[in-house]
Amino acid sequence: MQVYGVRIPKNKNIFIALQALYGIGSSLSSFILNILAIDPTILVGRLPNLERYKIIHFIESNLPLENVLKHKMLSDISYLKRINCYRGLRHKLNLPVRGQRTRTNAHTRKFTRL
Structure with a gap:
């Protein structure tokens, strides 16, 4: 999974992996996952494609990062x-x-x- 040219690690859970982006900390990561109704403990590699696209679209359209x-x-x-x-x-x-x-x-x- 890649957002803003930054590769998100696949072997970490999505809550921690989102924090690899500059500008996303723990509170913003949990906010994103709560808004999109995604389980924060699921690994990035096991995330369904639909949820990946929801996360990428939400981040790129709503948040200034990197x-x-x-x-x-x-x-x-x-x-x-x-x-x-x-x-x-x-x-x-x-x-x-x-x-x-x-x-x-x-x-x-x-x-x-x-």
């Missing part, structure tokens, strides 16, 4: 940088953005490892 979400995130960050707000400046300088401590920690954000 590249759309990644592009939105990058455009939001570039907007913050362009208006020179505090968060944008922190992004420009490769420093932690959300108020984390930088005196002793934040080495992964501040420096590149050798």
